[in-house]
Amino acid sequence: MPRMLSSVGFLLVAGAAMAHNVTILSDAPVNQEITGLLVWVLVFSVLVFGLVAGTLVYTIWKFRAKPGDDGLPPQVHGNDRMEIIWTAIPLLIVMVLFVLTAQTLVKIKRPVAGSVPIEATGWQFWWDFQYPDEGLRTAGELVIPVGQPVEVKITSGDVIHSFWPPSLTGKADAVPGEDNYLRFMATKPGNYYGYCAELCGASHANMRFRILALEREDYNRFIEAYKAYAAPAPASEPAARGQQLFNTQCAACHTVKGTAARGVVGPDLSLFGLRTTLGSGVWANTPENLKRWIQDSAAMKPGSKMPPFKHLADADVEALMTYLYSLKLDGFDFAQLPRY
Ligand code: HEC
Ligand SMILES: [Cu+2]
The missing domain is CATH 2.60.40.420 (Cupredoxins -  blue copper proteins)
Structure with missing residues (x-):
């Protein structure tokens, strides 16, 4: 259920973003990177949702009570092979997403030669x-x-703010006494x-x-x-x-x-x-x-x-x-x- 909700959530976010020309459809380079990442997450969520929901439907249908079935069916406890599989696959997915995210973060945080310095x-x-x-x-x-x-150096003169031009890039907090860069x-x-x-x-x-x-x-x-x-x-x-x-x-x-x-x-x-x-x-x-x-x-x-x-x-x-x-x-x- 939580997985299904998150998949539906992704579709809603994607739809809203398209409607508003924000992040996903923007062709600003940073947002292209983020969109690439989002597609991977979306693909995995759809796969996981399909697998879980499919298995559930199959099980309900296959093992439904049939005429003449009385009492409990045979009870099964534990299955080492399945436990290993359902630990290994999510672990693998998380690792792949981790590597992709780390790559994207490094790419979008890297200083770029020849950029215009600006202070906000x-x-x-x-x-x-x-x-x-x-x-x-x-x-x-x-x-x-x-x-x-x-390259925008972001800080604050009073309380914490956050600088966010969504059609161009993500956000960075503006914190008094600290510099953040976008x-x-x-x-x-x-x-x-x-x-x-x-x-x-x-x-x-x-x-x-x-x-x-x-x-x-x-x-x-x-x-x-x-x-x-x-x-x-x-x-x-x-x-x-x-x-x-x-x-x-x-x-x-x-x-x-x-x-x-x-x-x-x-x-x-x-x-x-x-x-x-x-x-x-x-x-x-x-x-x-x-x-x-x-x-x-x-x-x-x-x-x-x-x-x-x-x-x-x-x-x-x-x-x-x-x-x-x-x-x-x-x-x-x-x-x-x-x-x-
Ligand atoms: C005590 C300081 C102070 C004085 C005096 C003052 N202002 Fe301002 N003014 C501000 C601040 C602070 C802002 C930003 C407010 C905000 O947007 O939250 C501002 C914003 C403005 C803006 C909008 C600027 C923008 O970027 O959109 C205008 C126009 C303006 N002031 C005109 C005037 C005029 C004309 C006078 C004199 C009659 C005046 N101000 C006197 C502090 C002052
Ligand atoms: Cu603010």
Whole structure:
């Protein structure tokens, strides 16, 4: 019975994964490895289930009570040969699965030469991303190249989180004071969903992220442009007012590259105008959502560490929004990327 349930379970998981384009059908290399492993486990479960259920049905039918059978049939105790067989076969299966699993683990944990180093830090309830080689920082949405492996060093600034972009790879815990590594590669451009996979407080379910995979030349162009980037000088009166408000109200916690705003308590907002999402991958980055967020982020995201700004006049919030939306690089529009 438990075996039958596990076989049915596998089929359900496989079905759900297909429906969601997660792990099993993803063509990301790490997930291909995992899928290969899963197929072996599935094959063994089906074989074991067939053998056990078949033997059971055969026995019930063959040794059923026949007319004229009175009393107990002959009683048999022990059978050394059978005991050896039913110990040896499962042992063999476990060994085979062990070897396959060990091989897969070694393969997917191995550092890959030429990978892009990235540092991810989990905070209640958002992800901070850094490119140590370039000295760049971003949050919530991480840009990576297609066709080149990335090596994400994962840690946490407060409690335990877990970093999980299911269409690209498995999870790794983000533990304060410890570094864990995930190595993976995107094989096609896209906007890949990511989740925090470790209960971390009131807004654990609202702690997501995106990985934006760009073609190599677009990625290189993005990194070069971001390195050279400084927030554009405000192009309108509201934008200028917004920048001034930002530097007095928001700069203690947020950075905007090339300005006086250098806070690191909250997400880096240098390229906020390019964000497809708001609040760490949760809400679409629309003016309505941004307005609600600035006025009272905790009403959208329980436990948010950003204070409310309900006291700001509507016109001031809109000035801040104009400024935030002006923070972008020309020639990039991540909204067009297909979503996985
Ligand atoms: C005390 C620190 C603090 C101050 C001051 C602050 N913020 Fe924040 N802000 C945060 C934190 C922390 C987050 C991340 C919250 C989360 O997602 O859980 C955040 C998130 C945001 C986001 C969403 C970013 C993203 O990656 O999706 C925006 C936009 C934002 N803040 C704008 C502002 C503006 C505008 C002001 C000033 C009016 C401001 N913040 C003032 C701490 C602060
Ligand atoms: Cu978390």
